[in-house]
Amino acid sequence: xxxxxxRLTMLPYGQQWLDEEDIEAVVQVLRGDFITQGPMIQxxxxxxxxxxxxxxxxAFSNGTxxxxxxxxxxGIGSGDEVITTPLTFLASSNCVLYQGGTPVFADIDxxxxxxxxxxxxxxxxxxxxxxxxxxxxxxxxxxDRIQEIARxxxxxxxxxxxxxxxxxxxxxxxxxxxxMTMFSFHPVKHVTTAEGGxxxxxxxxxxxxxxxxxxxxxxxxxxxxxxxxxxxxxxxxSLGYNYRMTDMQAALxxxxxxxxxxxxxxxxxxxxxxxxELAGIPGLVLPEQHPEAASSWHLYVVRxxxxxxxxxxxxxxxxxxxxxxGVNVHYMPVYLQPYYRELGYAEGLCSNAEAYYETxxxxxxxxxxxxxxxxxxxxxxxxIVRRFKKGNV
Ligand SMILES: *Cc1c(COP(=O)(O)O)cnc(C)c1O
Numbered sequence: 001x002x003x004x005x006x007r008l009t010m011l012p013y014g015q016q017w018l019d020e021e022d023i024e025a026v027v028q029v030l031r032g033d034f035i036t037q038g039p040m041i042q043x044x045x046x047x048x049x050x051x052x053x054x055x056x057x058x059a060f061s062n063g064t065x066x067x068x069x070x071x072x073x074x075g076i077g078s079g080d081e082v083i084t085t086p087l088t089f090l091a092s093s094n095c096v097l098y099q100g101g102t103p104v105f106a107d108i109d110x111x112x113x114x115x116x117x118x119x120x121x122x123x124x125x126x127x128x129x130x131x132x133x134x135x136x137x138x139x140x141x142x143x144d145r146i147q148e149i150a151r152x153x154x155x156x157x158x159x160x161x162x163x164x165x166x167x168x169x170x171x172x173x174x175x176x177x178x179x180m181t182m183f184s185f186h187p188v189k190h191v192t193t194a195e196g197g198x199x200x201x202x203x204x205x206x207x208x209x210x211x212x213x214x215x216x217x218x219x220x221x222x223x224x225x226x227x228x229x230x231x232x233x234x235x236x237x238s239l240g241y242n243y244r245m246t247d248m249q250a251a252l253x254x255x256x257x258x259x260x261x262x263x264x265x266x267x268x269x270x271x272x273x274x275x276x277e278l279a280g281i282p283g284l285v286l287p288e289q290h291p292e293a294a295s296s297w298h299l300y301v302v303r304x305x306x307x308x309x310x311x312x313x314x315x316x317x318x319x320x321x322x323x324x325x326g327v328n329v330h331y332m333p334v335y336l337q338p339y340y341r342e343l344g345y346a347e348g349l350c351s352n353a354e355a356y357y358e359t360x361x362x363x364x365x366x367x368x369x370x371x372x373x374x375x376x377x378x379x380x381x382x383x384i385v386r387r388f389k390k391g392n393v
Contacts, residue, residue: 021255044057044198051260053176058199071096074158076129082102085136116352138167185249277382286302320381320384
């Protein structure tokens with residue numbers, strides 16, 4: 001049996017890329033007067049909002065907090081239903097639970113893996129208040145159709161764009177489609193602030209609510225105060241949290257944003273190599289693109305169809321890991337988590353997402369990968385295909 005030369009260390013599926021400029025940007029903040037609640041926050045917010053084609057940005061301590069803020073601003077509460085995809089990270093539906101709302105899962109399109117607009121329509125009820133589409137793997141969901149459904153039924157659209165900053169749909173940037181769009185700056189995402197997140201929006205009412213929610217529900221804005229007892233005076237007008245980002249993080253974010261387009265180019269180059277080198281292998285399904293979508297490629301997911309391969313997905317997964325290729329699985333349908341099962345969600349709810357989950361493996365993809373890293377992923381994948389291939393297919 002052929003062996004691929006084993007790497008000495010595990011290649012992760014995703015990783016940040018920081019350079020001396022990034023480090024210097026953080027150090028400068030540390031040497032200055034404001035390490036939190038200073039001027040870098042607005043600089044970062046403006047940079048991301050203008051990049052994404054939105055008017056306002058509100059930075060948060062992480063993407064999950066940002067989603068929580070968006071659900072608050074949308075007025076989600078007890079008795080409200082919010083439709084989202086099961087193929088996502090926990091935060092996309094947990095944010096609905098935080099507000100006392102009910103997540104409703106609509107199945108994915110089996111080709112793009114994004115929420116299927118027809119399935120959204122099937123899940124609508126008089127209680128539906130919002131939709132949270134997720135741009136899975138970096139490919140925008142079908143935002144034109146989702147917006148159309150939302151307009152028709154008076155729903156708020158909160159786009160979970162944790163995977164898709166820099167992507168576009170019908171030539172329009174992610175961030176300019178939904179009522180509110182969330183970006184995450186976790187180190188595996190396109191640009192990082194270690195932990196961090198942001199909502200971008202064109203809506204001033206949402207913007208003001210998000211600002212308050214991020215900081216205890218407080219305001220000092222003279223326009224918003226019900227009375228004014230003096231220069232010290234502030235008011236708490238709603239129940240908020242401390243979800244603030246620090247200036248060190250925002251400075252890192254500003255510096256990283258300058259590199260975003262270069263990072264996306266590099267991701268697209270690696271994807272083109274994977275697509276070319278792994279094409280035409282029977283039973284190995286490569287990621288497909290919607291004709292209107294231009295992904296910014298957070299994840300490269302392949303599927304090993306069981307009809308073509310001996311052994312389970314688990315054995316195939318472990319074979320990659322044995323070769324120090326740090327593959328991953330994104331994601332088990334959220335409602336199959338024990339906590340959600342206890343809430344009453346059950347297997348069989350979204351058959352496409354469940355079928356997807358049984359066969360998916362995420363290959364490493366990040367801009368700092370070397371040519372050799374990329375080649376090793378390809379060699380190991382081809383080797384595993386040979387080792388696990390069924391005899392007579
Ligand atoms: C990363 C991620 C989040 C949450 O972001 P954090 O910054 O880690 O809180 C939400 N949704 C999706 C789809 C993600 O991948």
